[in-house]
Amino acid sequence: MSLIHLRPAPPLRRGLLLSQPLLLRTSTNTYATHSSASRRRNVTVLSDDGRYTWGELSGKEKVARATQQSFNFMVVLAGAVLTGGVFTLLYTEVFSPNSRTWQFEKAVERIKNDARCINMLGDRREIKAYGENTWSRWARNRPIATKVEKDRQGREHLKMNFHVAGPRNEGVVFVHMVKPSDTNEWEYRLLALEVKGYSRVVLEERHDPKVGGEVKIFGIRWK
Numbered sequence: 001m002s003l004i005h006l007r008p009a010p011p012l013r014r015g016l017l018l019s020q021p022l023l024l025r026t027s028t029n030t031y032a033t034h035s036s037a038s039r040r041r042n043v044t045v046l047s048d049d050g051r052y053t054w055g056e057l058s059g060k061e062k063v064a065r066a067t068q069q070s071f072n073f074m075v076v077l078a079g080a081v082l083t084g085g086v087f088t089l090l091y092t093e094v095f096s097p098n099s100r101t102w103q104f105e106k107a108v109e110r111i112k113n114d115a116r117c118i119n120m121l122g123d124r125r126e127i128k129a130y131g132e133n134t135w136s137r138w139a140r141n142r143p144i145a146t147k148v149e150k151d152r153q154g155r156e157h158l159k160m161n162f163h164v165a166g167p168r169n170e171g172v173v174f175v176h177m178v179k180p181s182d183t184n185e186w187e188y189r190l191l192a193l194e195v196k197g198y199s200r201v202v203l204e205e206r207h208d209p210k211v212g213g214e215v216k217i218f219g220i221r222w223k
Contacts (some may be wrong), residue, residue: 059086107175121166122197129164171195
């Protein structure tokens with residue numbers, strides 16, 4: 001039986017074998033670094049998510065980020081302006097004391113609180129106010145007939161009429177208001193209720209001395 005003796009590898013060859021994994025790791029790290037750098041350079045207006053700092057961006061990437069941020073700012077600004085416009089419109093048309101809706105609600109309350117109107121219409125808690133009928137079967141709200149115009153003195157005139165209905169009868173309310181040029185508040189010129197079969201109930205009636213004590217309302221001259 002013969003014995004085989006294994007001789008150890010020379011020192012130089014052993015060093016080469018040990019260095020091969022290190023070279024492999026170095027190559028892998030270098031590839032990962034280059035791959036990461038190539039991904040960072042691919043930043044556009046649509047793909048920029050803010051992952052990289054300003055200093056890591058190239059010239060084109062900085063332009064893309066600046067464009068994206070400018071667009072986002074314009075969107076936010078447009079949204080703020082639109083929201084402000086909506087709130088302004090709501091206040092002007094609904095919540096403002098000078099709005100038509102506010103004046104309509106005040107006139108309805110005046111009708112409900114007047115004993116003569118209650119006598120004709122019935123229980124105030126059951127009195128309803130509504131606008132004109134429409135041809136559209138899909139329209140849920142009945143619009144209130146209103147008209148705003150200016151006279152020769154530059155004053156605004158608000159003319160409105162709507163329907164009221166109670167347990168006993170139905171009627172029509174006529175409203176005429178004037179906003180003097182030196183104030184910002186509406187003043188009644190006429191507030192009246194007409195119910196078929198009853199005399200007209202006048203809650204407010206004021207003549208305008210500036211036009212010779214004569215006021216034209218709904219095509220009729222009142223003296």
